[in-house]
Amino acid sequence: RSLYFHSVLSATMEILFSVENFEENGGKYREINSPRSLEACLRSGLDPAELYPRAKKDFVDKTLTEEMVDIKYKTFEKKRIDKIFAVKEQRNNLIQYAERKRLAGTNRNGESGAQTPVALVTTKSPKELAAELSNTMLEQEEKRIEALRRRQEKELNKIIER
16 A cells, blocks of 8 residues: 555544543553543633643752652642543533433434434544534634623723723
8 A cells, every 4th residue: 555545544534532542551642632522621621731641850840859849749640630530521421411412302304302223323424523523612612702702891891880
């Protein structure tokens, strides 16, 4: 097979890494890029970068003793693990919500209720599904920003009125 074939194949088949599988056994970490995990991070108020470990040497400071560095490192690691747990929980909530919505939705015949097995088959690729979810996330973020802007505008008007 040609190099061109492999590059086209790799470009079209992006592997998604979620908060569930971004950690490798060898201590390596992959970039979290699954739409659900990114949405879970957003809803948890976390940057995905906060889920990655840091080396103990990153906490070394001339003013700190070895024991203080150790405490700082262990505290960071505990908080990081708590953040991963929170994002996993939020991701599971998103999955459950989507499943409930799917089951409560309508099937392809327009009938309400659970969908038939035929209706569960999708013709979309994982990349297309990820793009749709990403677009949905962008729309939600735009709505959040607009709501924040309106809230700030109201606060400024109240301050000006005083």
